[in-house]
Amino acid sequence: LCRECKRLTILNSELFTLTYGALVTQLCKDYENDEEVNKQLDKMGYNIGVRLIEDFLARSSVGRCQDFRETADVIAKVAFKMYLGITPSVTNWSPAGDEFSLILESNPLVDFVELPDNHSTLVYSNLLCGVLRGALEMVQMAVDVKFAQDSLRGDNVTEIRMKFIKRIEENLPAGDE
């Protein structure tokens, strides 16, 4: 890429991360404590996830996943790559196969971010948990998603832990033929 084009590319991918940063800053102003901000980020992420799934399915044309392992692979290798340009690794499966970790060597959301001292319990990237939860709910999976490690808080990597709770039955409208 010529130098001009490269600079233009940088500009574009920073729009999301800078916007996200401005949002977190605003939430920290609006809410009194980190827990509340974490909750709001999760809620907003959920609202995004329930709509993002349609965009994802349209772009990726992946079929229905046969099992949770396949879901994990699709999330890591297709979804994360498509939207965030990274491919986390899938590891630490529970023996029952209902829980796994996504390990992110780098987290694009935190590119220019440092947590100030008085926000030690802020889960900066919590939006991601909500997005994953909302998206999977739309494909009939109830999951629990949370950060197990966070590079912003001093861990070496960022680890998202995903646990399958149960299958959601599809609700047919009353009186459907």
Added chain:
Amino acid sequence: MADDVLFEFLHMEMVSHIYKEQASRGEMDKDRATCVSALEGMGFRVGQGLIERFTKDSPSFKDDLDIMKFICKDFWINVFRKQIDNLRTNHQGTYVLQDNKFSLLTQLSSGKQYLEEAPKYLAYSCGLVRGALSNLGMDCVVTAEVSPMPSCKFQVVIQKI
């Protein structure tokens, strides 16, 4: 990479969140202005940040018109995925940038139905433009109006010192 879609989803949710929160806290009239200024303020800081990284080692611009052309082309392409369709100026510090298919409005229905809602979806972008121009040495006021959906006009008025 589809990160421009991520920004659009995030933007819609941000607008929705800010208005929901203000609605649950009190009177609507006063809060509408607060919502707009919160969104505009966020956009302003991001606009400053974006421009800073882009023009770090660029040659400086010849004049205000040169800057506005940059905003209409390079900046708009990178932020809103297309160029400005029409730029007009009175050569006395006022510029009107017309985008016939503004990317943050296309998700809303076309036509008159959501006309009243549209300003919410323009506040952040006005801030982006104002922030970008501010870092390029142009202090201005940026407003926007829908005309009609999904077309909109951004008006930039340079503030005399």
